[in-house]
Amino acid sequence: MPAPRLVDRNPEIAAEELVAALVPPPRFAGVRFGTYIPNPAEPTQAAAVTSAEQFARSVGVVRRQGLFNRVFSRRVPEPAPGLYLDGGFGVGKTHLLASIWHAVPSEAKSYGTFVEITHLVGALGFAEAVRRLSTHRLLAIDEFELDDPGDTTLVTRLLTELTDAGVHVAATSNTLPDKLGEGRFAADDFVREIRALSARFTVVRVDGPDYRHRGLPDAPDPLTDEQIDARAEAIPGSTVDDFGALCAHLAKLHPSRYGKLVADVPAVHIKGLHAVPDQDVALRMVALADRLYDRAIPVAVSGESLSALYTDEMLRGGYRKKYLRSISRLTALARDAGVTGFDRRG
Known part of the structure; x- marks a missing residue:
């Protein structure tokens, strides 16, 4: 059976739910x-x-x-x-x-x-x-x-x-x-x-x-698509998405719904990662990375390295700090993926 996909999720959030959700996210609950x-x-x-x-x-x-x-x-x-x-x-x-x-x-x-x-x-x-x-x-x-x-x-x-x-x-x-x-x-x-x-x-x-990278190695190298599939199979309920399709899906959702999009997902796997094509897509990826980090959801990717997600031009622009924060958080989640699920060493 194919792994579930984030692109098949279309969360809705009622106004009352928005008010009730105004509490610190799971990572910061304690x-x-x-x-x-x-x-x-x-x-x-x-x-x-x-x-x-x-x-x-x-x-x-x-x-x-x-x-x-x-x-x-x-x-x-x-x-x-x-x-x-x-x-x-x-x-x-x-x-x-x-x-x-x-x-x-x-x-x-x-x-x-x-x-x-x-x-x-x-x-x-x-x-x-x-x-x-x-x-x-x-x-x-x-x-x-x-x-x-x-x-x-x-x-x-x-x-x-x-x-x-x-x-x-x-x-x-x-x-x-x-x-x-x-x-x-x-x-x-x-x-x-x-x-x-x-x-x-x-x-x-x-x-x-950045405390997330103090004395730690760089982000893990990208995996192969076959490794992505094997990891996802080993973690029931984890998702596998094509990067391009995921970016297109995010465009259809308000960023305030991204938290519910990844709610209760144990791990996220993304195939074919590459540099985002424009600023709009980049800012959506920033918002998604923040919600994944809030919920401590491990992330594994194939394709290019996470460090290549935003272009050099973007990293020199007005949103530079947002993009660097996003890479920092995704890198931390990629490390988490290396010690959970398929190749866990204990």
Whole structure:
């Protein structure tokens, strides 16, 4: 019997399911501040843990006004502060963000990637998204990026509304707030919006090398198609897809559905990997790689090496950091595939 394929899956996500899914993904379900191990050679990492812990405690403090102030004062309250964890990929920013979420005692909190939050707004409508999220104490946003002018305007409005309503926002990104959108679109036309957005955050820098590759070998060499089939057969429920067909299928799905696309898949196998043909396909592969990494799903490929997935031109462009993060995560998953399933050594 042929192995199942991702291209045969067409997941749908209802609006209520989108709201319920706003929690840290499986890989980060058990992380806490105490499980983050700072690199001793990078003092910003230990400092970032302290800042994140302080921020989580501030979220747990409910600001109260006295009766006189509530009745007679017309002063508009200050917006809730935000925390922005900035740094390269593989330094543990997502670990810290999820730790903040876990440390906040309130159940009224949400956690999602940037693309999941923007899709939630699209599914619910702006006013309804603000109504639901404004009742929360915390909104945690991972992989914060502004890839087009529409996102810039939407997110600026959303975060302004939410922080004015008292929602604390924590975010991670590879780009400083006032540099968001740089190299991707005409950011100069949106300087006011970007500056207004950055003013809502305290920036905490997290430096260091990519922990996923610290002292480890490069990605495994690509397998043959026959080896792919043998591995997939040895891992019941794992998928096998042709790379070109998979890319075409991803184009039919909103990236917010990629998580459900790979849900409960024990391993993903891809035949005929090659450099992506254009930026649109590249960004979809970034989103898929993130969702595979979130769920710790091993990945094995045939064809070209994972390091060839994005062209040199792409790696020099405005999305450079996204592509490097994607290669880093896929490489880690490819190593996982080498110690699971068909050729496991124990």
